[in-house]
Amino acid sequence: MPDRPRSSPRPLSVVVAGGGTAGHIEPALALADAVRRLRPDATVTALGTERGLETSLVPKRGYALELVPPVPLPRKPSKDLAALPWRILKSVRRTRKVLRAVDADVVVGFGGYVALPAYLAARTPGTRMPVVIHEANATAGLANKVGARHAAAVAAAVPGSGLAGPVIGMPLRRAITTLDRDALRAKARAHFGLDPHAPTLLVFGGSQGARSLNEAVAGAAAELGRAGIGVLHAHGPKNTVEVDQVPGAPPYVAVPYLERMDLAYAAADLAICRSGAMTVAEVSAVGLPAIYVPLPHGNGEQRLNALPVVEHGGGEIVEDADLTPERVVEMVVPMLTSGERLSAMSAGARRTGHADADETLARMVLEVVEGGDGATGTMGGVARQEENER
The missing domain is CATH 3.40.50.2000 (Glycogen Phosphorylase B;)
Structure with a gap:
């Protein structure tokens, strides 16, 4: 991916990773809507799998969908666990191709089967870009725990998720919050x-x-x-x-x-x-x-x-x-x-509701891409280094 400063007039390109269930897809799409309201020139691409609900939900909302191999994370020793490294490698390769094809500036992850390969692909040499993570659940999932180690910014829907970052609520559709x-x-x-x-x-x-x-x-x-x-x-x-x-x-x-x-x-x-x-x-x-x-x-x-x-x-x-x-x-x-x-x-x-979580997260994403410290007030050291390399 060519290195470009964000001062370029090139439209912002955001990739959201939250496929599988509505609990991952809906906040990703709410964030996409908020980004488009704040930056009408932005393009948003969603990552998903061929079996997830995103195959119907994403196109209905007017966003491009790119399919990648899913990476379910087994919690117990099994044949699936033995095959995990190959599955991850295959999915990361496909995700890297997508990130390059859409000239992505940032990956925003919400957990689920496509989040981990997206986080890893964003970290690989030649494709390096910042990652922003939103955790929806009261207990963070494994993919988000891994991704948060090197994320530029992390936010959570509720307190006590186990991830460091502000509690901003769940990004929701405006049809709901209004x-x-x-x-x-x-x-x-x-x-x-x-x-x-x-x-x-x-x-x-x-x-x-x-x-x-x-x-x-x-x-x-x-x-x-x-x-x-x-x-x-x-x-x-x-x-x-x-x-x-x-x-x-x-x-x-x-x-x-x-x-x-x-x-x-x-x-x-x-x-x-x-x-x-x-x-x-x-x-x-x-x-x-x-x-x-x-x-x-x-x-x-x-x-x-x-x-x-x-x-x-x-x-x-x-x-x-x-x-x-x-x-x-x-x-x-x-x-x-x-x-x-x-x-x-x-x-x-x-x-207990947070009607503005969608725009709060969108502003965090924009600030990270523009090289600021994001809404968290701190930007991860690795992420800051990556931004300086770009």
Whole structure:
């Protein structure tokens, strides 16, 4: 890659690495949008894999997508672990080609299967450029831990991730951070066929749904209906739910997938959902009270994601094994029939949100590229040396 000073009129070229899941892709795209608002001449290229959600999400948002071989990082000894060096080498080579082809100035990583090769490719001789890292989860992933050692700047969504750097929140779409739930409520409920006046529960378990949530809430349908509560339930494209609709009760609307999450948030007064980093960030940003049900497996990070919101009074946590139809009725009915409690929870949720995280991160990226110290106030020694070499 030719060495050029950033004073050149050449348009800024940013590469974002966050493929695999929506939790990695959405903040990357929110950052891309913010960069384009601040620097309309900038080009943004996303790295992804052929099996990730980015193959549909990135083109829809109007950004170029370059596919690289994924590098999942096994946590236990296995055949996959033995093959890891070759997989990394193959992916780094492909990523280097992309960085050179787009004349990249900076790599911004969000973790996931394409982040590690992007960090390594940005460090190789002949392709050296600064790296900026954003950690979305309460516990940093392995790729970001490795990349952060030589990053020019690091930021985190929540405290305690294990990475040094400012806590700026999660970069989110402007459609979410500027959402006025009250103003959109009538339109949103009409869109989904919900009762315009009944207190409404939103249920979703990620893009594929969650069986335990589906069974518990569907099993509570009759009692919720008798309490005058409407339900909007996204059960996942591979799942179905059967509900006992009470005559005359507000509709229980079950759909495979929610294309318009902004309208779903506006239609609801309370949510039951998982507590992935992106879900918690969006739900709290719009001020929607929630009952969070962390995944019952993994390293417990989903529970950690929800804790700050719960501590501020914006939600409650229920363990997956404890979520039964009876527990749903026991929690949901008192919440949705108390406007005062919902208002207090909504205010608590909003206190944990960061509506400007997208632009905060974008400014960090621009300052790093321009040779400044970035929003962290300090720039890594290796990164500063690289900038001087360019």
